[in-house]
Amino acid sequence: MTGTSARTSSAAADGRSTRWNGHKARRRADMLDAALTVIEANGTDISVQQIADKLKVPRPVVYRHFNGRADLDEQIRRHILESLLAELLPRLRPDGTLKDAVRGAVGTYVGWVERHPNLHRFLAAADPQGESSRALAGARDRIGGQLADLFADTLAGFGLDRNRARPMAFGMVGFVDGVVNSWRAEATLTSDQVEGILTESVLALIEGNARSLDVPMSRDTVVGELISRAEAVRAQ
Incomplete structure (x- = not known):
């Protein structure tokens, strides 16, 4: 692979990584917004399942974006x-x-x-x-x-x-x-x-x-x- 081709491939990979990171950040923000909505409505003793239900996603999807509870x-x-x-x-x-x-x-x-x-x-x-x-x-x-x-x-x-x-x-x-x-x-x-x-x-x-x-x-x-x-x- 030539130097130019390598740089082009690397730039494309970096672009995909940046887009993916932006998607993950938006998903985290959506989950945190949902958590605040659940707390406002139900009080402080909330479960991850309630957040998942609010977003209509499986519970493991929420945990995937955080390092535990x-x-x-x-x-x-x-x-x-x-x-x-x-x-x-x-x-x-x-x-x-x-x-x-x-x-x-x-x-x-x-x-x-x-x-x-x-x-x-x-x-x-x-x-x-x-x-x-x-x-x-x-x-x-x-x-x-x-x-x-x-x-x-x-x-x-x-x-x-x-x-x-x-x-x-x-x-x-x-x-x-x-x-x-x-x-x-x-x-x-x-x-x-x-x-x-x-x-x-x-x-x-x-x-x-x-x-x-x-x-x-x-x-x-x-x-x-x-x-x-x-x-x-x-x-x-």
Whole structure:
């Protein structure tokens, strides 16, 4: 076989492989979508057979795309979190006042949990032995990291140590998560009440930290002004 023929054959094989990989990825996505639909309708205790029935395929076909049940459950959690983060992360790039920003982010999260209680329970069940799911830990890192960057830029804009931002950001993420988990375990309050409590609590944490650092910032501060100040400092 000539060099040209070998390269042509190799390219054709690579093309077939790429098409097959794309097909497998789509099939996995279809299976994960079906799993979320089954969880929404039937609760967190789902079987592989229910997923297969939803797709009208034999049960072994589902297992063929995952490395056992533990991998399937982890990929389901990852898929759930992707749907949550698609709604939540844009709210962490806020407009308006600080109060508007906090209410928007908190309201988005509380609203998602209220609309998808079974998906939230499936996520919460990921930690039965105190070992966090990789997907869940990754989502917390993304949310906390984005908040930390915003806080760090704000602190830098006032000439303060950026390293103070990370514990503040992750502390708030943990606080909100804990309150929401407690609310879903025993829903004695409405979502509006929980949203109000969380909004006021997070604002109090931000304002308290601002006072302790002599930063002139309150709930009525326009977030865009803080970001503009931080960008000006970085440009120096």
